[in-house]
Amino acid sequence: MNKIRFYKSIHVKIVIIYVLLILIAMQVIGVYFTGKLEEQLVNNYFETLDERANLLAYYTEEEMKRDEETEERPLSRRINELILELFDNDNRSNTNVQVIDKNNTVISVSNPSQRMNIGQRTTNPRVKRALLGNPLDPEVLVNPNTGHRTRVMAKPIPINSPEIIGAIYIEASMEEIYSQMRQINQILLTGTVMALAITAILGILLARTITRPIVDMRRQALVMGKGDFSRSVKVYGDDEIGQLARAFNDLTNKLQDANATTEGEKRKLSSVLTHMTDGVIATDKQGKIILMNKRAEAMLEQKQEHVLGAELTKILNLDKFMKLEDLYKFTDPILLDFDYDEEELILEAHFSVIEKENGAQNGLIAVLHDVTEQERIEEERRDFVANVSHELRTPLTSMKSYLEALADGAIEDPEVAPRFIQVTQTETERMIRLVNDLLQLSKMDSKDYHMNFSAINLPQFVDQVVERFEMSTKNDSISFKHKTPNKDIFVYGDRDKLTQLLDNIVSNAVKYSPEGGFITCSLKEEKERVIVSIKDEGVGIPKENIPHVFDRFYRVDKARSRNLGGTGLGLAIAKEIVLAHGGSIWVSSDWGKGTMISFSLPYVEAVTES
Ligand code: ADP
Numbered sequence: 001m002n003k004i005r006f007y008k009s010i011h012v013k014i015v016i017i018y019v020l021l022i023l024i025a026m027q028v029i030g031v032y033f034t035g036k037l038e039e040q041l042v043n044n045y046f047e048t049l050d051e052r053a054n055l056l057a058y059y060t061e062e063e064m065k066r067d068e069e070t071e072e073r074p075l076s077r078r079i080n081e082l083i084l085e086l087f088d089n090d091n092r093s094n095t096n097v098q099v100i101d102k103n104n105t106v107i108s109v110s111n112p113s114q115r116m117n118i119g120q121r122t123t124n125p126r127v128k129r130a131l132l133g134n135p136l137d138p139e140v141l142v143n144p145n146t147g148h149r150t151r152v153m154a155k156p157i158p159i160n161s162p163e164i165i166g167a168i169y170i171e172a173s174m175e176e177i178y179s180q181m182r183q184i185n186q187i188l189l190t191g192t193v194m195a196l197a198i199t200a201i202l203g204i205l206l207a208r209t210i211t212r213p214i215v216d217m218r219r220q221a222l223v224m225g226k227g228d229f230s231r232s233v234k235v236y237g238d239d240e241i242g243q244l245a246r247a248f249n250d251l252t253n254k255l256q257d258a259n260a261t262t263e264g265e266k267r268k269l270s271s272v273l274t275h276m277t278d279g280v281i282a283t284d285k286q287g288k289i290i291l292m293n294k295r296a297e298a299m300l301e302q303k304q305e306h307v308l309g310a311e312l313t314k315i316l317n318l319d320k321f322m323k324l325e326d327l328y329k330f331t332d333p334i335l336l337d338f339d340y341d342e343e344e345l346i347l348e349a350h351f352s353v354i355e356k357e358n359g360a361q362n363g364l365i366a367v368l369h370d371v372t373e374q375e376r377i378e379e380e381r382r383d384f385v386a387n388v389s390h391e392l393r394t395p396l397t398s399m400k401s402y403l404e405a406l407a408d409g410a411i412e413d414p415e416v417a418p419r420f421i422q423v424t425q426t427e428t429e430r431m432i433r434l435v436n437d438l439l440q441l442s443k444m445d446s447k448d449y450h451m452n453f454s455a456i457n458l459p460q461f462v463d464q465v466v467e468r469f470e471m472s473t474k475n476d477s478i479s480f481k482h483k484t485p486n487k488d489i490f491v492y493g494d495r496d497k498l499t500q501l502l503d504n505i506v507s508n509a510v511k512y513s514p515e516g517g518f519i520t521c522s523l524k525e526e527k528e529r530v531i532v533s534i535k536d537e538g539v540g541i542p543k544e545n546i547p548h549v550f551d552r553f554y555r556v557d558k559a560r561s562r563n564l565g566g567t568g569l570g571l572a573i574a575k576e577i578v579l580a581h582g583g584s585i586w587v588s589s590d591w592g593k594g595t596m597i598s599f600s601l602p603y604v605e606a607v608t609e610s
Contacts, residue, residue, distance in 0.1 A: 009211070010207065010210065010211050010214065011204070011207045011208065011211045012207075014203055014206065014207035014210065014211075015200055015203035015204055015207055017203075018199050018200070018202070018203035018206070019196055019199055019200050019203060021199075022192075022195055022196055022199040023192070023196060026188075026191070026192040026195055026196075027192075030185075030188045030189075030192065033188070034181065034184060034185055034188065037181070037184060038177070038181050041177045041180065041181070042174070042177060045151075045172075045174065045177055046138070046151065049138075049151060049153070049170065049172050050138075050153075052086045052087060053153060053155050053168060053170055054155070054159060055086055056082060056083065056086050056097070056099075056168050057155050057156075057157045057158065057159050057168055058158070058159075059082045059086075060079055060082060060099055060157050060166065060168065061157045061158045061165065061166075063075060063078045063079060063082070064101075064157070064165050064166060065165075075107060076107050076108045076118060079099050079107060079108040080108050080110075083097050083099070083108060083110045084110070087110055094172065094173040094175070094176060095110060095170065095171070095172045095173065096109070096110060096111045096114065096170070096171040096172075097109070097110035097111075097168065097169070097170050098110075098114075098117070098122070098127075098168065098169040098170075099157075099166060099167075099168050099169075100122055100127050100131070100166055100167045100168070100169060101165070101166045102131060102164060102165050102166055103121070104121045104122050104123075104127070104128065104131065105119060105120065105121050105122075106118050106119065106120055106121075106122050107119075107166075122169070124154070124169060126152065126153075126154040126169065127154050127167050127169050129154065130154040130155055130156045130164075130167040130168075130169075131156060131164055131166075131167050132164075133156055133162060133164050135154055135155060135156055135167075136154065138151055138152065138153035139151070139152050139153070140152075140174065148173060148174075148175050149173075149174040149175070149178065150171050150172065150173050150174065151170075151171070151172045151174055152170070152171050153169075153170050153172075154167055154168065154169045154170075155167065155168050155170075209236065210241060212236065213233065213234070213235075213236050213241045213242070213244070213245045214241070216233045216234060216245070217233050217244070217245060217248050220232070220233050220248070220252065224252060224255065227259070229252055229253075229255060229256035229259060232249045232252060233245045233248050233249055233252075235249070273291075273293040273294075274293060274294050276293060276295055277295060277370075278295060278367050278368060278369050278370075279292075279293060279295040279296030279297075279298075279299045279300070279347070279366075279367070279368035279369075279370075280292070280293045280295070280296055280365065280366070280367055280368070281293075281296050281312060281315075281365070281366040281368070282354070282363060282364070282365050282366075283312045283363050283364045283365075283366075284362075284363050285361065285362055285363055286324070287311055287312045287313060287324040287327070287364065288309050288310065288311060288312075289307050289308055289309065289310050289311075289312055289315065290308065290363070291304070292304040292307060292308075295368075296368055299338075299345065299347060299368055299370060300315060300316075300338075300368075301340060302315065311324075312324070312327070312364065312366060313327070316336055316349065316366070317336065317338075318334070318336075324364075327351050327364060328351075328353055328361060328364065330351050333348045333349060333350045334348075334349045334351075335347070335348055335349075335371070335375075336348075336349055336368075344372060345370065345372050346370075346371050346372045346375045347368045347369065347370060347371065347372075348368070348369045348371045349366050349367070349368050349369075350366070350367045350369070351364055351365070351366050352364070352365050352367075353365075380552075383553075384552060384553070387552070387553035387568070388438065388553075391434055391553065391567065391568070392431060392434065394562070395427035395428070395430050395431050396427075396431070398423070398427050399423075399424045399427045399428065402420045402423050402424050403424060405420060406420050406421070426565075430565060430567070433565070433567055434567045434569070437567050437569040437570070437573060438569070440500075440573055441552070441569060441572065441573060441576065444573070444576045444577075444580065445576075449580075451493075451494035451497055451580060452494050452495070452496075453492050453493060453494060454492070454493070454494075454495060455490045455491070455492055455604065456490065456491055456492070456493050456495060456498065457488045457489065457490055458489045458490065458491050458523060458530055458532070458601070459484040459485055459486070459487065459488070459489055459523050460488075461495075461498065462484055462502065462521055462523060462532055463482055463484055463521075465499060465502040465503065465506065466480055466482065466502075466506060466519075466521045469506050469507070469510060473510055477515050477516050478510060478513055478515070478516070478517055478518075478519060479516075479517075479518050479519070480518075480519050480520075480521065481518055481519070481520040481521070482521055483520060483521060483522035483523070484521060484522065484523040485523060485525070489523070489525060489530055489603070490603075490604045491530055491581075491601040491602065491603065491604055492581075492602070492604050493581050493601065494577075494580075494581075497577045497580070497581075498577070498581075500573065500574075500577065501573075501574050501577040501578065501599070502532075502534075504570040504571065504573060504574045505534045505570075505571075505574055505597045505599075506519070506521075506534055507570070508566075508570060508571070508597070509534050509535075509536035509538065509595070509597070510536075511564045511565075511566065512536065512538035512539050512564075512595065513536045513537060513538040514537070514538060514539075517536060517537045517538060518536070518537055519534065519535065519536050519537075520533075520534075520535040520536075521533070521534055521535075522535070525603065526600075526603070527603075528602065528603055529583065529600040529601060529602055529603050530600065530601055530603050531598055531599070531600045532598065532599055532600075532601075533596050533597070533598040534596070534597050534598075535594060535595070535596040536594050536595055536596075537593070537594040538594055538595060539591075539592065539595075540589045540590050540591040540592050540593050540594055540595050541556055541587065541589040541591065541595055542556065542591045543589075543591065546587055546588075546589060549571050549587055550571050550572055550574075550575040550585065550587075551572065552568070552569055552572040553567075553568040553569065553572075554568055554571075554572075555568045571585075571597075574597075574599070578599045578600075578601070581601050581602070582601070582602050583599055583600045583601040583602060584599065584600050585597070585598070585599040585600075586598055586599075
């Protein structure tokens with residue numbers, strides 16, 4: 001948050017407002033007060049002056065009317081004494097009083113410096129008008145050089161009588177009043193400055209009481225913004241700001257609770273998303289990725305931070321087939337096929353729309369479910385059904401045609417009939433073998449398949465099985481080599497199943513061996529396991545076919561296998577048996593040179609045959 005500029009702060013504003021208010025108040029009071037005071041002083045002065053002028057006129061008239069002969073002192077002296085009495089000594093320099101007789105002759109002056117005017121005729125028009133009984137109103141004259149104001153007046157003697165015997169003329173300086181006013185103004189100004197200074201200090205203190213809680217709240221709001229709700233604002237009083245601080249603290253507590261709840265929910269959601277076995281991707285309204293859980297990261301081999309903001313359709317490789325709007329409408333799941341380093345991953349994607357409270361579309365949630373295994377099993381199931389149908393149809397078709405031929409009369413032919421019957425018998429036997437093999441596999445696939453384990457002396461056991469084959473293949477000129485050690489090596493196993501395992505492997509070696517070929521049976525002891533290998537010098541298996549020979553119905557050469565009576569299930573059964581014994585089976589072969597099928601079984605020490 002920005003720092004508040006000094007001159008914009010409430011603190012300064014309050015101080016300025018206070019000072020301005022006081023300034024205006026003082027100005028208004030000052031102007032009114034000084035105006036009124038000045039008016040009062042001037043009026044008083046004028047009244048006093050008028051009274052004195054009237055008194056002077058009255059007493060001068062009295063003196064003038066007195067008989068000169070009987071008076072000891074001359075008139076001018078008596079009038080002078082009157083002037084001195086009425087206009088006291090202090091003001092004599094400021095007030096210039098003249099008494100003039102009816103002949104315009106100055107008979108007395110108050111100011112000693114104007115004594116030379118005594119006995120002179122005055123030319124003052126104001127005096128003349130007074131002597132004529134038509135006096136001018138008193139007037140205030142301003143000296144243009146000094147700016148000093150003087151009140152000028154002339155009065156006839158007597159004041160209200162048509163028989164005028166003289167006049168008085170007064171020039172009274174008003175400077176004393178104005179000097180007083182200046183002093184008062186000075187006092188007022190000093191008072192104003194002091195009031196302003198005190199107001200400014202009070203304003204600062206007052207503003208601080210208002211702004212301190214606000215500053216506290218601002219600071220608190222800033223730390224709250226960073227997620228810290230631990231502190232609270234100090235409540236300074238019970239006024240509006242105090243109540244605001246209290247409300248702010250309440251709000252902080254509620255926010256803290258709400259935040260804790262949200263955090264908790266967030267953690268729960270995040271934990272749910274993290275531990276989900278399905279991938280989850282969330283997008284905004286524009287289909288840009290805003291969230292991706294760990295499972296989705298693993299499925300798509302992408303890190304969340306790298307795909308944030310990327311388009312969902314692009315990340316799911318859907319951009320070539322559909323647009324974002326299609327996904328909003330899509331209700332059925334979509335199968336996505338990914339190939340990573342030859343490993344196939346099939347994902348089933350379900351899309352659902354995130355809606356706002358008002359129902360508007362606000363994004364998408366894609367839930368990705370790994371269906372690779374499911375799809376593989378489904379495909380295997382389809383292949384299996386197809387294979388079984390095919391395997392059964394081939395002998396049935398052949399039998400049908402032979403039986404038809406027999407029915408059509410071939411049965412009458414003593415040469416053909418036995419051959420045809422022989423073929424149908426062979427095919428029936430192959431079908432029985434196939435069905436038996438299928439039953440066997442189906443049993444092994446079922447969960448409650450159990451075996452009869454017992455300790456078996458393996459070299460002896462292998463030799464017995466191989467000897468049985470030796471006997472039955474005597475005429476085929478196939479030779480067997482026994483490389484089994486002449487000692488007891490025990491394994492735990494199901495005797496019947498292990499017999500079938502060896503039968504399947506050895507019968508293959510016999511089937512695919514040429515005439516005069518050698519079949520070698522060897523047995524090797526390792527630290528924790530025993531390895532049995534059956535090696536032939538037959539047709540061999542091409543390299544690319546080797547990984548598939550243990551798959552159900554897989555045959556390298558279908559025609560040859562079928563002719564040799566194979567069902568394509570022999571090695572698949574062998575693998576299941578070995579796995580059920582906790583061992584493993586593998587093949588090594590050179591195309592055209594021979595094949596070696598080996599299997600291992602866990603080795604059991606110090607057991608006796610049961
Ligand atoms: P089949 O009944 O066809 O023999 P198997 O499951 O036993 O079915 O064997 C699968 C395929 O593996 C056979 O069709 C054959 O092509 C190949 N195969 C198995 N054993 C040998 C072997 N010893 N020599 C050459 N090919 C073999």
